[in-house]
Amino acid sequence: MKPSTRLSKMQESPIRKLVPIAEKAKKSGKKIYHLNIGQPDIETPAAFLEAIKSFDQKTIAYSFSQGEPSLIRAMIGYYEKHGIHFAENELLVTNGGSEALLFSIIATTDPGDEILVPEPFYTNYNGFSLPVGVTVKPITTSPMDGFRLPDLATLESYLTPKTKTVLLSNPGNPTGVVYTSDEVKRIAELAIKHDLFIIADEVYREFVYDGFEYTSFASVPEIEDRLLLVDSISKRFSACGARIGLVASKNHDIISGILKLCMSRLCVPTLEQIGAEALYSVPQTYFDTVNTEYRARRDIVYEALNQIDGVVCEKPRGAFYVVAKLPVDDAEKFAIWLLEDYENNGESVMFAPAAGFYATPGLGVDEVRIAYILNQDSLKRAMAILDAALKVYPGRKK
Numbered sequence: 001m002k003p004s005t006r007l008s009k010m011q012e013s014p015i016r017k018l019v020p021i022a023e024k025a026k027k028s029g030k031k032i033y034h035l036n037i038g039q040p041d042i043e044t045p046a047a048f049l050e051a052i053k054s055f056d057q058k059t060i061a062y063s064f065s066q067g068e069p070s071l072i073r074a075m076i077g078y079y080e081k082h083g084i085h086f087a088e089n090e091l092l093v094t095n096g097g098s099e100a101l102l103f104s105i106i107a108t109t110d111p112g113d114e115i116l117v118p119e120p121f122y123t124n125y126n127g128f129s130l131p132v133g134v135t136v137k138p139i140t141t142s143p144m145d146g147f148r149l150p151d152l153a154t155l156e157s158y159l160t161p162k163t164k165t166v167l168l169s170n171p172g173n174p175t176g177v178v179y180t181s182d183e184v185k186r187i188a189e190l191a192i193k194h195d196l197f198i199i200a201d202e203v204y205r206e207f208v209y210d211g212f213e214y215t216s217f218a219s220v221p222e223i224e225d226r227l228l229l230v231d232s233i234s235k236r237f238s239a240c241g242a243r244i245g246l247v248a249s250k251n252h253d254i255i256s257g258i259l260k261l262c263m264s265r266l267c268v269p270t271l272e273q274i275g276a277e278a279l280y281s282v283p284q285t286y287f288d289t290v291n292t293e294y295r296a297r298r299d300i301v302y303e304a305l306n307q308i309d310g311v312v313c314e315k316p317r318g319a320f321y322v323v324a325k326l327p328v329d330d331a332e333k334f335a336i337w338l339l340e341d342y343e344n345n346g347e348s349v350m351f352a353p354a355a356g357f358y359a360t361p362g363l364g365v366d367e368v369r370i371a372y373i374l375n376q377d378s379l380k381r382a383m384a385i386l387d388a389a390l391k392v393y394p395g396r397k398k
C-alpha cells in the first residue's frame with residue numbers, strides 16, 4: 001500500500017532532515033553546535049512551571065476548544081499594551097503558531113488556490129499548504145537588496161485568479177527582515193485592491209534590533225476584516241515545547257470557521273495553557289534582557305561571517321536567523337560533510353540548508369540558514385569552525 005500523493009509531494013523540513021546524521025555524529029563522540037533550529041537556549045521564565053505546579057485539580061480535563069478564557073484575556077492584555085485591540089471572541093488559542101498557520105491557510109483558501117509568500121520563507125508554509133491542495137507562489141526577494149519587498153506593480157504581477165491570500169512572517173524567518181511601515185502598507189494596499197486575505201505571522205515581534213520601528217499588520221485598520229494574525233509563545237517566552245499559539249481576527253466569519261477546526265481537534269493542552277497565562281505577566285525587563293542578548297549574538301555571527309572569505313550575507317534586523325551565501329558547490333552537501341566528515345578538535349557545526357526555504361527551484365542551493373540561538377562563546381566557536389571548515393571543504397568554489 002502506498003501513502004497518498006500529497007504526502008509524497010511534501011519535502012522534508014530542511015531544519016530537521018539532517019538530524020539523524022547529526023545524532024550519528026554525536027554518538028561517535030563529536031560535539032555539534034546546533035545552529036539549524038530556532039530553539040533558543042534562554043530559560044523559560046520560572047512563572048510557567050510555578051503556575052503548573054500550583055494546579056490543584058485531580059483530573060486533567062479537556063479545555064475549551066477556543067482556549068482557556070483566562071489565557072485569552074492575558075493574550076488580549078498583551079496586545080493592548082501594543083495598542084492592538086481584540087475582543088475575547090476574536091482570538092483562538094492553538095497548538096503553537098504552527099496550528100494557527102495551518103488553520104489560517106484552510107480558512108482562507110480552497111484546494112487549487114494560491115497563496116503569495118515572499119521567499120525565502122519559513123519552510124513549513126509549504127508544509128502546511130501542500131497537503132491541503134494549496135500552492136505557494138513565491139515573491140522572490142534577495143539578500144542583495146536586504147530582502148525588501150518589490151513595488152506594488154511587481155507584487156501585482158504575481159497574482160492569478162487563484163490567489164486568495166498573502167502570507168508573510170514579520171520579522172522574517174529565515175531572512176531576519178523587518179518590514180518598514182511602507183512595506184506593510186503596500187501589502188495592505190495589494191490586499192484591499194485585489195480582495196485578498198493577509199496572514200501575518202508575527203511570532204518574532206519582540207526580536208527587532210537597532211531601534212528599528214516595528215509595524216504590526218494589526219495596526220492597519222483598513223485591513224482588519226481581511227487580517228489573520230498568527231502568534232505564539234514559543235519564541236517570545238522561549239517556550240517552544242509548550243505548543244501554545246493563537247490566531248486572532250476581527251473577521252468573525254473567519255473566527256467562527258476556524259473554531260470548527262478547533263472543535264474537531266478538541267482542545268489545546270490544559271496544563272500548558274495555565275503555564276502560558278503566567279508567562280504573559282513577565283515584566284518588560286525580561287524582553288529587554290533577551291533582546292539585548294540576541295542583538296549581541298546577531299553581531300557576533302554577522303561580523304564573523306563578514307570576515308570569512310567568499311561569504312555573503314545581509315545584516316538581519318530581526319528574528320534570530322541569518323541567510324548566508326557560502327562559497328560551496330551545494331550547501332546541503334556541505335552541511336552533511338560538516339556532520340559526517342569534518343571535525344575541529346572533536347567539534348563541528350550544523351546549519352539548515354536554505355534551498356528548502358525557497359519555492360523557486362534552484363534558488364538557495366549555496367545558502368544556509370544560521371540560527372543564532374546559542375550563547376555568545378558557542379557562537380564564536382561555531383563561526384571559527386565554519387571558517388576553518390570552508391578552507392578545507394573539497395566542494396569549495398574558487
Ligand SMILES: Cc1ncc(COP(=O)(O)O)c(C=O)c1O
Binds near residue numbers: 098099203
Ligand atoms: C516564522 C515562524 N512561524 C511559526 C513558527 C511556529 O512556531 P510554533 O508552532 O512553535 O509556535 C515558527 C517556528 O520556528 C516560525 O519560525
